[in-house]
Amino acid sequence: MKIAAMGAGGVGGYFGARLQQAGHEVTFFARGKHLQALQRDGLSVESAHGNARLKVRVFEDPRAAGVVDVVLFAVKLWDTESAAERLRPVVGKDTIVIPFQNGVESTERVGGILGKEKVLGGSAYIGTRIKAPGVIEHSGQMARLQFGPVLPSQRAAAEAFLEACKGASIQAEIPDDIVRASWEKFVFLVGLSSATAVSRSPVGVVRADPDLRWLLEQAMRETWRVGRARGVALADDFVDARLKFADTLHADMKASLLHDLENGGRLEAPWLCGAVARMARAAGFDAPVNRSVYAALKPYIEGR
Template sequence: MKIAVMGTGGVGGYFGARLQQAGHGVAFIARGRHLQALQRNGLSLKSPLGDAQLKVKAVEKPADAGAVDVVVFAVKLWDTESAAEQLRPLVGSNTFVIPFQNGVESIERLGAVLGRERVMGGAAYIAGRIAEPGVIVHTGQMARLRFGPVLAAQSKAAGSFLTACREAKIDAELVDDIVRVLWEKFVLLVALSATTAVTRKPIGAVRSDPDMRWLLEATMRETWEVGRKRGVALPEDFVARTLAFVDGLPHEMKPSMLGDLEAGGRLEAPWLSGAVARMARELGMEAAANRAVHAALKPYLNGSEVKAS
């Protein structure tokens, strides 16, 4: 299978490397010093599941990737529309784009640019980052992809990508209701990102303090309520089960948004807690906890020269 990775960070870099190791043709789209390092030295992957040093095809312009079957779309949420525009020359009548981003609006945002029929849905579960240009570091044992079609005509391509992932020994699942899967991840991610970013503490500190735990549950429950109001089939006991899952996470676990905040980088909050507050407002609901979190993070949304501490 021919695959392009749009956004060669922790998600795209890791899964793209595994697919290339299995013999699939992969083009990595990157920019800046990261691109230069990939072109000069290749991609270095450090992972508990196995290290790799790969000579890769790395390009800046998507058109230079050549014809591909699937685009693994893994850019930060603020770059979604601009990255989608760059993909236009690459996405032909037989090309499908699978966004593996945070949030629950990527299918619609990409579809508006590239055409709804070209975009599936996907969710990645991995802790990975660019440690330095050309180097991807994966921490922990989790490295999972869940994806699925949103239109019947996409089913064959989804099945082919599943086969490619399994050949690469990636823990991958083809799901029937990708919208529900995205919202399940969203309920968890919004709460983790909101509480750790606003407190500047890892999840272990958040869940063990009664007041911070209250905020964790409140942001989670609001997100669940908005999803249910929008017709997503989230189970009645989903908040309780998700809290139990959080209790089993490593004490020092930090979502990527807290890492971005600490580094003085841009934040995805407008598409996480900010999106929950916006969607709630559109439904005539109130999501006070998420709105408060988004307000508290607003001074940092576009990055800060002074790192948060």
């Protein structure tokens, strides 16, 4: 398949590399020092699932790439609309775009620009970061993709990409309900990102401290309530199950929100804890924990 990774950071860089290793033609889009390093030295992946160093096809401008079959859309949430606009030259009649971002509004945001018939739902479960320009570091064992059609016409394309992922030894699945699956990730991610970012600590510290564990749980419960209010079929015991899952994660794991905060970068908080506060307000109730976390992070949202 011809695949493009719009955003060659932790998610796009890691999974794009695995797909290239399996023989697919992968094009990466990047900017700045990361782009320069990829052009000069190639892409390096450091992972318990196997290290790799690959010569890659990488551009800053998608107009240089040509039409592809699948786009892994993995830019930061603040860059969603502008990145979708830049993608137009690689999106052909049969191209599908799969957002692997952290929020639950990406399908609508990207679809509003490229056409809703082009955009599937997707979630990535992985702990990665750009360790240095051109280098992707994967922490822990988790590396999983969920994606699926939001329209019946998208199913064949989704299944074709699923086979490509399996051929690349990527743990991937098409869930029965991709909207619910995306919200399941969102509930957990909002809790994890809120607790790790506010405390400036990895998950091991969060889950061991009773007050931070409470914050993690309450941020998830508020997000779960918003999802249910919006008609998402989240299980009654979902938050309890996610708390148990948090106890299995590598103690040093940090949410990308904390990585960005530590590096002085822009934050995705408006589309995570901020989005929960906004959606709760629209539904007629308050989400005080997420609202408080968002308030605490607001001075850092634009980076330094």
